[in-house]
Amino acid sequence: MNNKKIPVAIIGASGYTGLELLKLLITHPIFEIVYIGNSEGEVRVEELHPSLKGVLSQSVLKSNAKEIAKVADLAFLALPHKTAMGFASELLELGVKVVDLSADYRLELDTYEAYYCKHTDKENLQNAVYGLPEFYRNEIKNSSLVANPGCYPTAALLSLLPFCDLIDENFPIFIDAKSGVSGAGKKCTPKTHFVSIDENIFAYNPLMHRHQPEIAEKMRLQSKKEFDINFVPHLLPLIRGEMVDSYMLLKDEGVDAPSLLKEFYKNERFVRIYDKPVDIKSPSGTNFCDIFAKVEGKKLYLNAAIDNILRGSSSQAVVNANIMFQLEENLGIPTISYVP
Amino acid sequence: MNNKKIPVAIIGASGYTGLELLKLLITHPIFEIVYIGNSEGEVRVEELHPSLKGVLSQSVLKSNAKEIAKVADLAFLALPHKTAMGFASELLELGVKVVDLSADYRLELDTYEAYYCKHTDKENLQNAVYGLPEFYRNEIKNSSLVANPGCYPTAALLSLLPFCDLIDENFPIFIDAKSGVSGAGKKCTPKTHFVSIDENIFAYNPLMHRHQPEIAEKMRLQSKKEFDINFVPHLLPLIRGEMVDSYMLLKDEGVDAPSLLKEFYKNERFVRIYDKPVDIKSPSGTNFCDIFAKVEGKKLYLNAAIDNILRGSSSQAVVNANIMFQLEENLGIPTISYVP
């Protein structure tokens, strides 16, 4: 085995996904953190993330693409959308590969601009690969820019895509999704105040969340069919994890959904098919996507769960990086849950 | 005003809904608790429910229908299904009115026997009234046996029934419901262990929960149409409250769902129509059902929340009792939330 280290940078180390990237890469056998950046710099990692005291004491720098290019072969961008594309274009220009955890390179131009903002890096957008390994593995292998999927789309697509040919596209697909509060980010807002969300649950942006077009677009690209995706996310009183419940009609009766899923994913390490409803905590701390399916007549119910900041973000990003450097896909990727 | 007290009994005082009945009736201006029973007896209320220390020190007796009939005009039955119908038939025979919080008198015979067990009190079943006051007020007034609705059906029906004439019954209605752990009862089971459900969520009995036929039957009875109800409940890591999200197709575009709801419920005290998604905590501690609706083309999204052990059980039971005795419907019924 060739143990030569590959130097990587983490840009945007202050947030939850930045922290998860740090935690994953500290123990990664090949990737080596050589640069940690955020928007301010001049702080040590353990000041940003006290739980890393005694584990990592590197300095966090004010992110600078030129400095990064001097030391790193790949950069993980854990930045807000819009900020990300500025950095990405500069880094790519300087020869640094990029895994972008923001939305900036996930969508086709029109969809992006309709739901986010004007795109300022259309050239790279054209070459970006959507980083859902089970479906884009080969493209990722040869890419220097991978757009890491949104958290909800990850769970939604992994459960929906195997059924594309069987779903009746004349009927809407209704997705009722639930996310832990880490999905709302580290910013202190009335919504993330403990007293607001503890012992509570509420829907937000019903039928108008930005992940709706992401799910629809990828289903269209994979199947060459248009699906009517209707997405209602909820905030849950818990930290980590995401559940995506999808309801739809199949063209025909008699589909054996569990067997179909088991067959479809039989060679995938990071998808588990369950015979009873999944829970949000079993994949917590891991890169697994857990899926349960049930059919009644023509009706299909899909029930998927992931760790929103791992499979829905940082660990999937590291899987993508593994693939980009022809490493084993599961190198340094956690499979052991935080349960209990 | 005639302040003459009406003596009532609470049978099944040990569980959560029994406790809520006690709390409601302690402060009720007309109903007076004269008998508190459970299956064991020989205990004081404050031993069963230490939070009532200094508030209520009556004795709890081993429930006995004949003794109840000597002292009470009405009995609330907070018993498991099957046990309830035994008591109810005896009490009715003895001239005691009954509000039954179990499932025993909620359904037509065939449906009941398909989902629960053999029915042993068919005679009374025929005369029982379904205690959803907004829809069965007049029947409740003259009834001596009211079947208090299930918690999920209460929220589901209050949001769905106003749309019966507009919904396209050729397509399924998908209901994604979420309940706090008090809905699973006081019994200690692996599901209700703190470590199992804290930081977690999972679906249970998907597409086969007993509340599915209850919702379907009442919609049929109100509308004379068959709807295909598909119900998936989830357990949430919180104590109190229930959210019911429903997804369906309307026959036509252009329905102004919020206005329709406001008009429909304009004279109802205990239904609130919101212009943004509801949360589970705002109706907590009250008898309110909070509803939000959104239409996109022909698609209708309904989002309702109640306190599962009040509006979904005990406070709705007291409203029914108020109606049965021609009292003001809101007598002793809480409207002030536990928030924060």
Place this chain on the structure above:
Amino acid sequence: MNNKKIPVAIIGASGYTGLELLKLLITHPIFEIVYIGNSEGEVRVEELHPSLKGVLSQSVLKSNAKEIAKVADLAFLALPHKTAMGFASELLELGVKVVDLSADYRLELDTYEAYYCKHTDKENLQNAVYGLPEFYRNEIKNSSLVANPGCYPTAALLSLLPFCDLIDENFPIFIDAKSGVSGAGKKCTPKTHFVSIDENIFAYNPLMHRHQPEIAEKMRLQSKKEFDINFVPHLLPLIRGEMVDSYMLLKDEGVDAPSLLKEFYKNERFVRIYDKPVDIKSPSGTNFCDIFAKVEGKKLYLNAAIDNILRGSSSQAVVNANIMFQLEENLGIPTISYVP
């Protein structure tokens, strides 16, 4: 019974204690809310507190002492310290009685200025009465300015004061206190972010919290002895409630602490003495202070729990107002817990 209404104002209606005051006074049989103020005004109550939709739709005004004096006989001030004393002095000058929920009139001048800021209303400070009804009932009766106690001091003093003559003041008293997040206020800060405090607990301001001198001063005033109070508060992952555990030495062995407490509080409605450790949830939603005590040799362990925003703030404020107007102390004061 004379049912003549007494008009009152709530100043500072936006926060948690303001909300609790609103909830208590909506149903109070004598006090009538005639003025609701906050620092901004021009908003309806149900916009500030959506859970009150359909219950209270009064307007909230930009607080103005002169306007308040025109309509109200008493004002509850739920304001930050320093802001409170400005309002209080103006209102008292205009003949309005005041129950101040802030710290501004709780302490002797020197202590106040050492722990808070310069005091600008020394005259009224001299006449203010400390609103712990069990110990200052007579003084409250004749006062026009009551300083409502801090939440921790309420639970600490109610458990400690009965033992003043028995405690060995040559040794320190150690108080390990725990509070729900509502005690940290509605402001969105890193500490109150759900992700920070959920599944967590931490001490804050150990041995230097402002409630330490308040406890020490009141013990000195009641006992004419100096006690060495050492106070370490913790933040708990829950919304409502506070537990105060105190550890100390008695002068002698053989003290029967439970009996002493029961005797001491035998005529008090709002103190409950338990024979086993108390929990934080039983008094939740009420004005009770629950206390358990245990002696081992000369060592005394006291364990007290209250609802921090009711007994620790708003319901105690209403008790004080009841006393100031010679009403029954328990008028409109909740005793029925939110359990489950």
Place this chain on the structure above:
Amino acid sequence: MNNKKIPVAIIGASGYTGLELLKLLITHPIFEIVYIGNSEGEVRVEELHPSLKGVLSQSVLKSNAKEIAKVADLAFLALPHKTAMGFASELLELGVKVVDLSADYRLELDTYEAYYCKHTDKENLQNAVYGLPEFYRNEIKNSSLVANPGCYPTAALLSLLPFCDLIDENFPIFIDAKSGVSGAGKKCTPKTHFVSIDENIFAYNPLMHRHQPEIAEKMRLQSKKEFDINFVPHLLPLIRGEMVDSYMLLKDEGVDAPSLLKEFYKNERFVRIYDKPVDIKSPSGTNFCDIFAKVEGKKLYLNAAIDNILRGSSSQAVVNANIMFQLEENLGIPTISYVP
């Protein structure tokens, strides 16, 4: 490096500490799980612990000492006290080393029998070593029976022992401890029901918990002085973690407690000294014990936190096993927190 695997058994694989042992040993570079036992057997690991689906599919056997001795060099016993000593004596007789996670070998005979039950393996009890590595490292090295410390004693002793010579033993030490619900075990009881402990906290067994004599005995053995330990544990509404707050008097003023701790533990990998109060979540998922100390005059406040089922049980057990086999102490021992 010699990578020869060492075969180990886990007995008592059903509970939380059994699960943690499995999770730790799956990824341990030297120890290899060759035997997994519980009291029933005939089940696969992923049935007992569904979160391990796809990770470990070994069979769980009905524990049998003779079978274990055929395949394993060491057994971890995650059994109830009393059951443990039966197994341990048999295994030791058969030449298998034992790390016992129960209380059976932690205490001197008299103390054990006073607080637990009759001891049936006095011979091995005499030779058992207390597995707190920072203090008993050398004894552990040469032992074949290590008694893994209790969770509370681990955090209490690590914070208290450095101060033994400075503490005034004429004054009691008061320990106010707080534990997550995993500490109460997997058994479904009224205390562990979600509705009982969510939004709640309560003390249990105040001044009479079995961990009190364990702390006292080890302090005496280390210091040759008698300390008066007074221990009050509380149950917290969270899953994982434990905080131990200790209050005491020092003989003299002027002690620089933080510096003393930093010096004392400067060569220890698994103890972190903080300059501000610790939280329960930062060491969660790791073997760290986090400590903060503050002195006021002669008063000392100690504030320690650990993961109760890792440092307080399973990861400390693996550290002990590492030492028993002369491996690096940190081999396979987690240091990266579950935060957020």
